[in-house]
Amino acid sequence: AQTVTQSQPEMSVQEAETVTLSCTYDTSESDYYLFWYKQPPSRQMILVIRQEAYKQQNATENRFSVNFQKAAKSFSLKISDSQLGDAAMYFCAYSHKDSGGSNYKLTFGKGTLLTMNP
């Protein structure tokens, strides 16, 4: 079974600074997908960034980038130039597509609460 571990229950960052959230996972699959989701107090789960395991290049989306280390099964999220709106719960998640063509279930970590220092 696949597992996702987020070892940082809470992190804080000052506005305009950079913060890195950690995530490790375990799987026996060779082709899979990794995600970072953001869940603000409004509860709406929003996809921040996605990484396909077969791609060696790390994904980037504006101020968000990942450090994907496939051999180490590590997938960290870096947020640059942090803004007040970045404060939220961040979840690392794993998935793979089954042979039937459907999207397999998402397996989530327990989350990291990111707070902004005044």
Add this chain to the structure above:
Amino acid sequence: DAGVTQSPTHLIKTRGQQVTLRCSPKSGHDTVSWYQQALGQGPQFIFQYYEEEERQRGNFPDRFSGHQFPNYSSELNVNALLLGDSALYLCASSSRLASSYNEQFFGPGTRLTVL
């Protein structure tokens, strides 16, 4: 274009009762997945529906059942409610038609409280 919608927003039930939660997927999506998110935890996969059938199931008892309608909307039913069923229930929709992985779009959730 409406995203994923869920109803109701909040619900309070007592132990032993039954509850039905509803989800309408994003336009163009044919697959609906349900997740349970207990307070302070990450979402846990309950099951997934497409073509009106349950296709995948997580580690949840038979008290949790679902249905998908021809218009792709879905219901989650929970019978004999327990205190531990109190959680945020998230619905996510996606499409099987694209050639690559499709993002699962989440609804705002239904907060269920069991007293």
